[in-house]
Amino acid sequence: MKRIIHKHPLAIRWFHWINFPILVIMIWSGLLIYWAYQPYKIQIGDTVLFKFFPNWFIQALNLRRRLAEGMSWHFVFMWLFTINGVLYVLYTFISGEWRFLLPNRRSFREAWQVTLHDLGIRKTAPPQVKYNGAQRIAYTAILLMGIGSLLTGLAIYKPTQFSGLTTLTGGYENARLWHFILTIGYVLFFVIHIFQVVRAGWNNFQAMVTGFEVEKKLPEKTPPAPTTPA
Amino acid sequence: MAPVDDTEEKLPEKKPHREELTSEQQIRRRTLKAFALFGLAGVIPFSLWKWIKIQPKEAGLPKVFREVLKVNEEVANGYFSNANLAPTFPKDWAVKNVRVNGRDGLRSAIDKDAWRLKVEQPGRKALLISLDELKALPKQEIIYEFKCIEGWSQIQHWGGVNFAEFAKKYQLGQKDGSEAWYPYVGMKTPDGGYYVGIDTPSALHPQTMLAYEMNDEPLTDLHGAPLRLIIPVKYGVKNLKRIGSLWFSDERPRDFWAERGYDYHVGL
Numbered sequence: 001m002k003r004i005i006h007k008h009p010l011a012i013r014w015f016h017w018i019n020f021p022i023l024v025i026m027i028w029s030g031l032l033i034y035w036a037y038q039p040y041k042i043q044i045g046d047t048v049l050f051k052f053f054p055n056w057f058i059q060a061l062n063l064r065r066r067l068a069e070g071m072s073w074h075f076v077f078m079w080l081f082t083i084n085g086v087l088y089v090l091y092t093f094i095s096g097e098w099r100f101l102l103p104n105r106r107s108f109r110e111a112w113q114v115t116l117h118d119l120g121i122r123k124t125a126p127p128q129v130k131y132n133g134a135q136r137i138a139y140t141a142i143l144l145m146g147i148g149s150l151l152t153g154l155a156i157y158k159p160t161q162f163s164g165l166t167t168l169t170g171g172y173e174n175a176r177l178w179h180f181i182l183t184i185g186y187v188l189f190f191v192i193h194i195f196q197v198v199r200a201g202w203n204n205f206q207a208m209v210t211g212f213e214v215e216k217k218l219p220e221k222t223p224p225a226p227t228t229p230a
Numbered sequence: 231m232a233p234v235d236d237t238e239e240k241l242p243e244k245k246p247h248r249e250e251l252t253s254e255q256q257i258r259r260r261t262l263k264a265f266a267l268f269g270l271a272g273v274i275p276f277s278l279w280k281w282i283k284i285q286p287k288e289a290g291l292p293k294v295f296r297e298v299l300k301v302n303e304e305v306a307n308g309y310f311s312n313a314n315l316a317p318t319f320p321k322d323w324a325v326k327n328v329r330v331n332g333r334d335g336l337r338s339a340i341d342k343d344a345w346r347l348k349v350e351q352p353g354r355k356a357l358l359i360s361l362d363e364l365k366a367l368p369k370q371e372i373i374y375e376f377k378c379i380e381g382w383s384q385i386q387h388w389g390g391v392n393f394a395e396f397a398k399k400y401q402l403g404q405k406d407g408s409e410a411w412y413p414y415v416g417m418k419t420p421d422g423g424y425y426v427g428i429d430t431p432s433a434l435h436p437q438t439m440l441a442y443e444m445n446d447e448p449l450t451d452l453h454g455a456p457l458r459l460i461i462p463v464k465y466g467v468k469n470l471k472r473i474g475s476l477w478f479s480d481e482r483p484r485d486f487w488a489e490r491g492y493d494y495h496v497g498l
Contacts, residue, residue, distance in 0.1 A: 002257060006247045017268075021275040037381030067380065068491030072291050075493070076298045159377065160316045160463050160498045161309055167317065172375055172383055210264035214257055215248075 003215040007130060007207040012097065015088040016208060022084060025077045027183055028061075032070025035063040040180060052180075078153065085146050100130040102140055107133035118199075142189055145182050152179040290491030303495040307429075310497065312436055316374045316462035324373050324387035328444060330452045331378060334486065335424025336472055342456050345420075347440075348475035351402060351412075356475075359400070361442060361456050367391045367399060370439050372460065377498060379465040379487075388460045390441030394434045403430060403478045416483025417459060420474030427483030428461065428468060432497060437462045440473070465496045 008016075031053075040052040058064060092098050103111075110133025116122035118134075126132060131139065155166040155175035169175040197205050207213045285292035291299075346358040371389040397403045403411050415433045418425035432438065441460040442449055449455040454471025461468055467487045477483070488494040 002252060002254065003248060004252050004257065004260075017271070033381065037378075039382075068290065068487075071379075071493065072295045072299065072491070075302055076295050079298070158306065158498060159375075161306070161311070161314045163314065163317050172377065176381065206261065206265075209268045210261050212260075 004212045005215055006212050008211050009095065009097065010211060011091050011095070012088075013208055013211060015084060015091070018084050019081075019088070022077055022081050023186060025073060026081055027186065029070040029073035029077065030183055031061060031063050032066040033074060034180070035065075035070075036067040040177070075157075082150060085150070089143065101136060101143075103133065103136040107136045109133070111137050118196075138189070138192075142186075145185055145189075149179060149182045152176075152182065155179075289489050299493045299495070302493075303497070306495065306497050307431070310431060310463075312434075316372075316437055316498070319373045319375070319385050321373055321387060323385045324445060325384050326445065328386055328453060329378075329382070329384055331380075331466065332424075333452070335419030335421060335470070336452065336454075337423060338421045340420060340451075340455075340472065345456050347457060347473060349400065349402060350475060350477035352479070353406060357400060364391050364396070364440065364457065365442065367395060370395075371443075372437055372439065372462065374437070374462050376462075376469075377465055379467050379492065379496060387445050388439065388441040389443035389446065390439040390457075390460065392436070393438040393440055393459075393461075394436065396440055397434065403434075412478035412480055414479050414481065414483055415476060416479055417470045417473050417476040419470065419472050422474075424470060424486050425484050426459075426468045426470045427485040427488070427494065428464070429495070429497075430478070432461065432463045435461070435463050463498055465498060467492065468496060 034052070035058060038052060041048050042050045053063075092101060110126045110128075112133075113122060113126045114132050114134040117125040128135075151165060152169050152175045154162055155169045156172060156179060159166040159172050159175075166172055166175055169178060203213050282292050282294065285294050287293070288296045346360055347364070349357040349359060368391070369389055370392045371387070373385060373387045375383045376386045377383045403415070405412065411430045411434075413430055415428045415430055416425065417428070438459075438461045441454075441458050442456060444450070444453050449458060452471075454473075457473050458471040459469050459473060482494065485494055487496075
């Protein structure tokens, strides 16, 4: 006999998996839009370290001359991205799930311990309820980033009607830059997220589909009797 | 004195709910069921993608996208207001090298002295208005961030006639014998090589103008001499250069870029 631990409510699983293809569409259509004007690069002095985006990347993803198409996808799927995000936030706060999600005062120290553990420097990982400190920080950050994308997006979508918002986000050009940076943030998050999910193993992953984790060993009622003293 | 409690620490932490012991078989059954449903749900985005791909095209876009863009336009009309203005800047912020981004409609030669703005309205004789007549109207200037649909923007300085003033002066736009406005304004270059359609409220926005000056100088040919549209509530594509004729209408006028897959409204 094993024990089932309910981890992710059905609503959270739906929000998670609906968000995934929507975000893919938003990022892809965003790239089609970005192609038409590509000012961003990372450089030190006059040395360009990385240009967003190199030609091989643009060619591989076939991003050329598709601005109109990109804009249409972006401005259709923005609704789904927004609706799904708003429902997720509402659900998280009404259901009480926020208690697992938001970082608390232990989270930052815990996140550091988790990082040391993940890097193999620390032997034990801190005990956790549903999410550890690093997860709480990461998943809350991604939520804030979502809000950021929405606001900077609106700031560049209607810079005259919402000129106050555009000014607040640093002006038209800055809002576009932040909209872009946040997208790069999602991609980095995605890479780390996949890596961590693979590392955490099947039981953890399948819980995002089934909703539950399976507890292999029953928790001990009493601590084991001390064996021969050293 | 009672010791100060650390209340936050004492709040019961919400714990994931543990079930009573479950048999291996039950767990397996529930897992399989969840994954079967997951796979089935995965068909939804796939079908949606396929469905969009097989949609009949309307001016280069799937029909359903055109419908959503129409909804976006209606939503935008809901919050559009003459009180919402594009931010303006000091004169010395305006760039000297104003970007030129398209020559459609400008490829043929033009005799600027013979040029007249042709204004048409249903049921009326066409008006022919000279540049001097337009210059006799009060001059408006704007230094604002011009925004191209490609993504770049530039602070530019334009001068000309406020469009709403112009419409009032020549009694344009309102249907004869009524207060109602025609819903659209169409404009095109003299050779018909470039044309735009604009919703009347955007045309009457206080920052919309028929411009004849750039950086205090008469327009150059590539910037649309002798007269062009400057409309800060739209992307650059609607800022038609070298206006040959303009007309109010009940129908949506043809629009160069909307016919090539872009949104018709492109309001900012």
